Every structure is written in structure tokens, then in C-alpha cells.
Amino acid sequence: MTNTLSYSFFETAIGACAIAWGPHGITAVSLPEAHVKELRSRFARRFPEAKEAAPPADISQAIVRIQALLKGEADDLADIALDDADLPAFNKRVYDAARRIPPGSTRTYGEIARELGDPLLAQSVGQALGRNPFPIIVPCHRVLAANGKTGGFSATGGIDTKFRMLAIERAKTDNAPSLFDELPLAAPPRRSH
Numbered sequence: 309m310t311n312t313l314s315y316s317f318f319e320t321a322i323g324a325c326a327i328a329w330g331p332h333g334i335t336a337v338s339l340p341e342a343h344v345k346e347l348r349s350r351f352a353r354r355f356p357e358a359k360e361a362a363p364p365a366d367i368s369q370a371i372v373r374i375q376a377l378l379k380g381e382a383d384d385l386a387d388i389a390l391d392d393a394d395l396p397a398f399n400k401r402v403y404d405a406a407r408r409i410p411p412g413s414t415r416t417y418g419e420i421a422r423e424l425g426d427p428l429l430a431q432s433v434g435q436a437l438g439r440n441p442f443p444i445i446v447p448c449h450r451v452l453a454a455n456g457k458t459g460g461f462s463a464t465g466g467i468d469t470k471f472r473m474l475a476i477e478r479a480k481t482d483n484a485p486s487l488f489d490e491l492p493l494a495a496p497p498r499r500s501h
Contacts, residue, residue: 313358318371320378326351328358329367333389336441339469374444380476382411385445402436409450411477416454449473
């Protein structure tokens with residue numbers, strides 16, 4: 309098996325994406341973009357040693373699942389093989405925690421920091437997610453700042469892309485009750501005799 313990287317582009321319900329892979333799994337994914345030409349140029353600059361190629365069966369299956377997720381089908385993508393060998397150990401731990409967030413759910417940077425053992429790591433969690441090479445598969449869009457605020461999102465399209473993906477997953481992104489949340493029942497009026 310060679311160590312060459314390959315990449316391919318594919319369409320989703322909300323734009324074009326790119327995916328790169330090597331012999332040990334997926335090495336990168338791009339978030340959806342409106343302009344394929346710009347995405348193609350950016351991905352070629354990011355991976356100058358890689359060659360555009362038709363995806364093998366396992367990568368094709370990952371693409372189909374990403375496309376389904378971005379159409380609103382619930383799939384956590386947690387079993388898709390990623391090549392994270394060159395990533396810092398802390399980032400791997402953050403990405404593992406993010407991969408456990410199911411579609412339609414969100415967590416905060418602080419919650420992930422607490423899960424990792426130190427609530428003071430919230431900013432470091434955010435920085436690791438900002439360097440996430442596997443967006444969508446490692447769902448950094450499901451991680452919000454405290455009180456349902458967006459937090460950063462450095463992808464093309466920024467916060468709009470983050471909220472569009474959360475809306476597709478029907479995720480609640482603020483503390484306001486939805487139509488279907490349980491509200492406390494009011495006490496019945498007291499009757500006077």
C-alpha cells in the first residue's frame with residue numbers, strides 16, 4: 309500500500325464538499341461551500357502532494373453517509389475511520405468527545421473540557437475544534453459556547469454554516485423552550501366555597 313493521498317469532491321444538499329484519504333483512513337473533510345471552483349483551488353493548495361481520484365468503496369460509503377446527514381438523516385458517523393496519527397494527543401481526545409455528540413444535540417466547550425478532566429480547558433477545546441481537519445465527521449458544529457451562544461466557527465460561511473447544519477439536524481441552539489419542550493404546569497385555580 310502506498311502512502312499517497314487522494315481527494316475527491318462531492319455535492320451535498322447544502323453545497324460542495326471535499327474529502328481526502330490515505331492508506332489509514334480519511335485525512336481531511338471540508339465543510340459545504342457554494343463555489344466548487346474555490347473549494348477545488350483551496351483543497352489543492354492544502355494538499356499539493358495529493359491527487360484527485362475516484363473514491364474507493366469505504367470512502368464512497370462515507371460520502372453517502374455525509375450526504376444523508378446533510379439532508380437531515382440522523383447518523384453520528386462515529387464509526388468512519390479517520391487517520392489522526394499526526395494530530396496532537398489533546399486534539400484527538402477533544403475530537404473523540406465531539407464524535408460522541410449525537411445529531412440534533414449540542415454540548416458546550418466547557419462541558420467537553422469537564423469531560424476531559426479540567427473545566428479550565430474550555431478555550432483549548434475551542435482551539436482544537438478550530439483546527440479540526442474532519443468537520444462533519446468530527447461534528448465541531450455541535451459544540452457551542454456557554455448559554456447557547458455560537459462560539460467561533462472558522463469555516464467558509466462561518467456561523468451561518470454552523471447554524472445551517474444544526475438546523476438540518478433539528479438541534480436546539482439556545483435556552484428558549486421549543487414548542488415541544490415540557491413546560492411546568494400552572495397550578496389549577498383555587499376555588500372558593
